[in-house]
Amino acid sequence: MKITADSIEPDKLRDDLLDRGAGAYVSFEGWIRDHNDGQKVQRLEYEVYEPVAIKEGEKVIEEAKKKFPLLHVACVHRSGLLEIGECAVWVGVTSAHRDEAFAACRYIIDQVKVRLPIWKKEHYVEGHSGWVNCERCAEHGHKHSVVTGN
């Protein structure tokens, strides 16, 4: 588990997971989109409390390794100010077969979203901004609740 203020480069991260025993590689990239809840988003700011985010992220990865027969796992999350189209989070897993790779990748990103102390503030084209609450809507897929402020 890594937190970085630098750009995430999925191709480089993928190379670290290569394994002759792997028949499957599944990754997830979370990108910054230009809208949310009907509002035009200009950029997004991630606040991360690293000491706990890393510990909790490592726990999630260990849980995935226990649940699924994986070869390699990695997860990277951005901090700081991100522009539209940038990669905010990357998860990569390799395994002998695809079923466990898909399931493990899904498990990790779902847990990372609801357990790590990471917050995002959306800055809107109209000039205001708001903290996004993903946790309450995690069970509902894509719905978000936004607390707006200045």
Next chain:
Amino acid sequence: MTKLIKVRYFAGFRESAGTDEEELSMDVSTAGDVFAQLQHRHGSSEPLGHCKVAINDEMADWDSSVKEGDTVLLFPPVAGG
């Protein structure tokens, strides 16, 4: 019993409290007591269940006990990814 506790605020809680941390003398037993007593400071109308807490950089439960000198980290609803 009154204890000296350091409380840290994050994201929206920090903005509402106007500070990222403060040392407080509090009559509390659990992390949940800290949250309840400081609700006016972090301006949260969120139910406890939507927020999280860590004590001394370890994730904790709201019924975890709080000791003299502990640092209690109050996390508003998270939104990674």
